[in-house]
Amino acid sequence: MNYISDSVVKRLPGYYRHLHHLETRGVTSISSQELGDIMGLTASQIRQDINRIGATGRQGCGYNVIELKNHIGMVLNITEHHSMVILGAGNIGRAVAQSDSFLTEGFETLAIFDIDEAKIGKEIAGMPVRHLKEIDSFIQENHVDIAVVAVPAQYAQEVTDQLLELGICGFWNFAPIDLKLPRHAASVNVHLTDGLEVLSYHLKHMDD
Amino acid sequence: MNYISDSVVKRLPGYYRHLHHLETRGVTSISSQELGDIMGLTASQIRQDINRIGATGRQGCGYNVIELKNHIGMVLNITEHHSMVILGAGNIGRAVAQSDSFLTEGFETLAIFDIDEAKIGKEIAGMPVRHLKEIDSFIQENHVDIAVVAVPAQYAQEVTDQLLELGICGFWNFAPIDLKLPRHAASVNVHLTDGLEVLSYHLKHMDD
Numbered sequence: 001m002n003y004i005s006d007s008v009v010k011r012l013p014g015y016y017r018h019l020h021h022l023e024t025r026g027v028t029s030i031s032s033q034e035l036g037d038i039m040g041l042t043a044s045q046i047r048q049d050i051n052r053i054g055a056t057g058r059q060g061c062g063y064n065v066i067e068l069k070n071h072i073g074m075v076l077n078i079t080e081h082h083s084m085v086i087l088g089a090g091n092i093g094r095a096v097a098q099s100d101s102f103l104t105e106g107f108e109t110l111a112i113f114d115i116d117e118a119k120i121g122k123e124i125a126g127m128p129v130r131h132l133k134e135i136d137s138f139i140q141e142n143h144v145d146i147a148v149v150a151v152p153a154q155y156a157q158e159v160t161d162q163l164l165e166l167g168i169c170g171f172w173n174f175a176p177i178d179l180k181l182p183r184h185a186a187s188v189n190v191h192l193t194d195g196l197e198v199l200s201y202h203l204k205h206m207d208d
Numbered sequence: 209m210n211y212i213s214d215s216v217v218k219r220l221p222g223y224y225r226h227l228h229h230l231e232t233r234g235v236t237s238i239s240s241q242e243l244g245d246i247m248g249l250t251a252s253q254i255r256q257d258i259n260r261i262g263a264t265g266r267q268g269c270g271y272n273v274i275e276l277k278n279h280i281g282m283v284l285n286i287t288e289h290h291s292m293v294i295l296g297a298g299n300i301g302r303a304v305a306q307s308d309s310f311l312t313e314g315f316e317t318l319a320i321f322d323i324d325e326a327k328i329g330k331e332i333a334g335m336p337v338r339h340l341k342e343i344d345s346f347i348q349e350n351h352v353d354i355a356v357v358a359v360p361a362q363y364a365q366e367v368t369d370q371l372l373e374l375g376i377c378g379f380w381n382f383a384p385i386d387l388k389l390p391r392h393a394a395s396v397n398v399h400l401t402d403g404l405e406v407l408s409y410h411l412k413h414m415d416d
Contacts, residue, residue, distance in 0.1 A: 006248065009409050013402035040214065076405045077412035091306055095299030099400075101384055107404050145411060146404075170411045172404060176309055186410035188403040192307075194221035195396040196315050196354075196380060197284045201217050202394035203353060203378045204285035 004075075008049050012072050014039060015049070019069035031062040082107045083143055084172070087159050088150035089114040089122075089129045092174045096148050097125040110142055132159075139166045146170040153177050212283075216257050220280050222247060223257070227277035239270040290315045291351055292380070295367050296358035297322040297330075297337045300382045304356050305333040318350055340367075347374045354378040361385050 018038050022030060032043040032050075039046070050056075050063065055071045057063040073079050084102075086093045089112050096102065097109050112124055113132045120131050130138065138144075147163045149156050149171055156175035163171070164185060171187035173179050179187045226246050230238060240251040240258075247254070258264075258271065263279045265271040281287050292310075294301045297320050304310065305317050320332055321340045328339050338346065346352075355371045357364050357379055364383035371379070372393060379395035381387050387395045 004413075009406055010402075012409070013399065013405040016405065017399065017402070075409065077408045078405050080408075082404075082408060082411075091299060091303030095303055096400075098299055101401055102404060105401050105404065107401075107408075146407065169414065170407050172407055184414060186407060186414055188407040188410070190400065190403055191221065191225065192304075192398065193309055193313050193315075194218075194225070195398055196290075196310060196313065197221040197224065197286050198217055199354065199378050199380055199394060199396040200285045200288075200290060200315075201220070201283065202396070203290075204288075205212075206377065206392060206394055 004052055008052050011041075011049060012053070012076055016069060016072045016076065016078075019065055019072065022065045023069060027065055029062045029064055032057070035063070078106055080106065082145055082170075084109045084146040084148055085135070085138070085144050085168075086112040086148040086150060087114075087132070087135075087163075088148075088152075089116070089119045089124060090150060093148065093150035094124050096150065097127065107146070109148075110144060111138055113138075135162070136166060139163075139168065144168060146172055149173040149175055149179070151175060212260055216260050219249075219257060220261070220284055224277060224280045224284065224286075227273055227280065230273045231277060235273055237270045237272055240265070243271070286314055288314065290353055290378075292317045292354040292356055293343070293346070293352050293376075294320040294356040294358060295322075295340070295371075296356075296360075297324070297327045297332060298358060301356065301358035302332050304358065305335065315354070317356075318352060319346055321346075343370070344374060347371075347376065352376060354380055357381040357383055357387070359383060 018035070032046040036043045036046045050068065053072065053075050055068055084107055086097055086109055093112055097112050111130055112127055113130050113135050114120065115132045119129045122129050145168070147168045147170065149160060151159050153175045156173065156177055157179060160171055160179050164182065169185045171179055171181065171185065173187050173189045176191065178189065181187055226243070240254040244251045244254045258276065261280065261283050263276055292315055294305055294317055301320055305320050319338055320335055321338050321343055322328065323340045327337045330337050353376070355376045355378065357368060359367050361383045364381065364385055365387060368379055368387050372390065377393045379387055379389065379393065381395050381397045384399065386397065389395055
């Protein structure tokens, strides 16, 4: 496939989500203009993005909703099953473990780890919290492709380095630092505060 | 101020965060090229963004890190204090209530509400969980500008409508739906699954 820029990749989950909503509402085809209105993008941007990922519409017919959704799902690689381990059984780790929405999208949490003896053995979403020292054997015995980093900032890089050594290449990072990774690994940072700051902007400039 | 497009606004928290890191490391000035390398943007994009928000560098000297950080903080309106109430004392609500990082940025949680009798009165981050039926009087007696919507999807719009009637205009929405809002209100949606899907893409295309 052609190289797809990060900004396009970041928009793809939004396309997937909106197309899924349209599908559940029984909408079978949609024009770039209509899709743009829903997503807050221009029709031209929509056509560029969709063209970039190698999908096509039919002149005058718009895009087939299900075909386009499936194509984007394939590009995003979410048609495959992903297995995750969660590092840190605090609020974020628990929220991720207990949410159904990740599993629905094919991201299954296999285990949750912590170092706090008070938490070890307690159940979260049906899984006993395991001690971090067990992670080596767990990863050798189970196929894991994503680590959810939900530990305090000062431990995040250390835990990540340990997981890199065990062959994990995907990191979903909730710690407020940028993880240092080798070229063969990837991370996505969740910076929750960023959203609040964007909201703060809109509260001030609502009438612009 | 000039109109700033959504895509620029969304990048501003990243600028703010990286400039803050540079400041704490004692870096006093930075070129658009260096800042671009850190942020994964081109130097030209950096100059355009910064120009768009009315800040300037000095020819040959780059940008003054502290000045630029403060300017972006002003544009984002995060120099002002914001008060939040949290709707929903589940994992997400608790994680937001217990995080220090929002308060550090000036976003203070005043109260947390739920409808589950088993949760009412229990303390989270030093605050007793209040019953949702008390929210009217709470908002009349306290200045609140942001509601954190952390309730199940099927209640999210209903709770939002109730808060709109009480004069709340800012919604930080964790429910996996797009809230319907009047023009005078603003929301930012946290779609956690989007990040996972972007990570899924990168896991597949790491060697591209």
